Amino acid sequence: MTVLVTGGAGYIGSHAALALLDGGRDVVVLDNLSQGHRWAVPTGAAFVEGDCGDEDLVRRVIAEHDVTAIMHFAGSIIVPDSVIYPLEYYRNNTVNSRALLQVAVDSGVKHFIFSSTAGVYGEPKATPINEDFALKPISPYGTSKMMTEKMLADAAIAHDLRYVALRYFNVAGADPKGRSGQTSRKATHLIKIASQAATGTRPQMAIYGEDYETPDGTCIRDYIHVSDLANAHVLALEYLERGGESDVMNCGYGRGFSVREVIGAVKKVSGVDFEVELADRRPGDPAALIAAADRIRQKLGWTPVHDDLDAIVRHALDWEQSLKSREVSAA
Numbered sequence: 001m002t003v004l005v006t007g008g009a010g011y012i013g014s015h016a017a018l019a020l021l022d023g024g025r026d027v028v029v030l031d032n033l034s035q036g037h038r039w040a041v042p043t044g045a046a047f048v049e050g051d052c053g054d055e056d057l058v059r060r061v062i063a064e065h066d067v068t069a070i071m072h073f074a075g076s077i078i079v080p081d082s083v084i085y086p087l088e089y090y091r092n093n094t095v096n097s098r099a100l101l102q103v104a105v106d107s108g109v110k111h112f113i114f115s116s117t118a119g120v121y122g123e124p125k126a127t128p129i130n131e132d133f134a135l136k137p138i139s140p141y142g143t144s145k146m147m148t149e150k151m152l153a154d155a156a157i158a159h160d161l162r163y164v165a166l167r168y169f170n171v172a173g174a175d176p177k178g179r180s181g182q183t184s185r186k187a188t189h190l191i192k193i194a195s196q197a198a199t200g201t202r203p204q205m206a207i208y209g210e211d212y213e214t215p216d217g218t219c220i221r222d223y224i225h226v227s228d229l230a231n232a233h234v235l236a237l238e239y240l241e242r243g244g245e246s247d248v249m250n251c252g253y254g255r256g257f258s259v260r261e262v263i264g265a266v267k268k269v270s271g272v273d274f275e276v277e278l279a280d281r282r283p284g285d286p287a288a289l290i291a292a293a294d295r296i297r298q299k300l301g302w303t304p305v306h307d308d309l310d311a312i313v314r315h316a317l318d319w320e321q322s323l324k325s326r327e328v329s330a331a
């Protein structure tokens with residue numbers, strides 16, 4: 001009884017693999033290493049290099065490792081890039097997910113946890129956002145995830161498959177034990193970028209737009225610690241194993257911080273007053289995204305333990321320092 005983690009060499013997938021292993025689960029990671037790193041795959045997890053859209057490969061992995069559940073993280077995640085390269089995002093996020101689902105159904109895998117996004121809501125007219133809000137994504141990234149959610153819903157009706165789609169808000173931080181963190185080759189996440197500026201791995205950072213309809217003019221987001229998010233995936237799997245029905249659930253803390261507030265927190269925690277530039281808005285960025293997270297708390301019994309912006313920032317900064325040390329050692 002093994003859990004297949006696609007994209008388990010990446011940021012969120014590696015943390016989910018850690019959480020599964022910490023809970024005594026057997027884990028096999030499937031990752032093509034286009035964005036992830038081999039060294040990020042946790043010790044104790046089996047590793048297969050390959051693409052989740054390769055149906056023959058996935059079928060072999062499921063059979064050889066006795067896979068009974070899938071956590072699907074593999075995909076492209078940069079919103080502005082999805083506007084420029086929409087067909088690439090539909091291939092990586094939707095077509096490949098369809099192939100993975102086909103093999104799951106054919107192989108008798110009954111439990112599927114999907115890495116979705118708050119981007120499926122687009123620009124909702126009110127916050128906090130609950131799961132019953134209309135799905136109106138404003139980027140190909142959000143649409144690609146919405147399409148996969150719809151495929152899951154239809155597949156669950158037609159086949160012996162149950163799923164939980166977790167709609168992430170803004171994921172940040174790193175494993176408190178320093179075992180994993182965000183290593184994106186093209187970082188776009190605010191706390192990651194600000195931490196790089198604070199630790200000197202980038203000369204400055206930018207605020208993209210200061211004319212939003214928010215108190216200080218910058219975007220507001222609900223930041224969730226990656227370890228709390230990883231725990232939510234484990235709880236979602238346990239929920240399905242107990243016979244829980246298929247569902248979608250927001251993953252956030254239910255409160256937001258503006259870009260300026262986050263930058264202020266990084267400067268305070270790091271003690272570094274790094275340079276910040278002003279830039280034009282990026283395409284596909286809503287003004288505010290804050291989760292209504294009652295459903296996940298009630299149905300999964302999820303209780304966050306890292307709901308503190310300074311703690312999230314501290315873990316992110318510690319990880320950036322560890323990456324610098326890794327680079328020095330490699331040199």
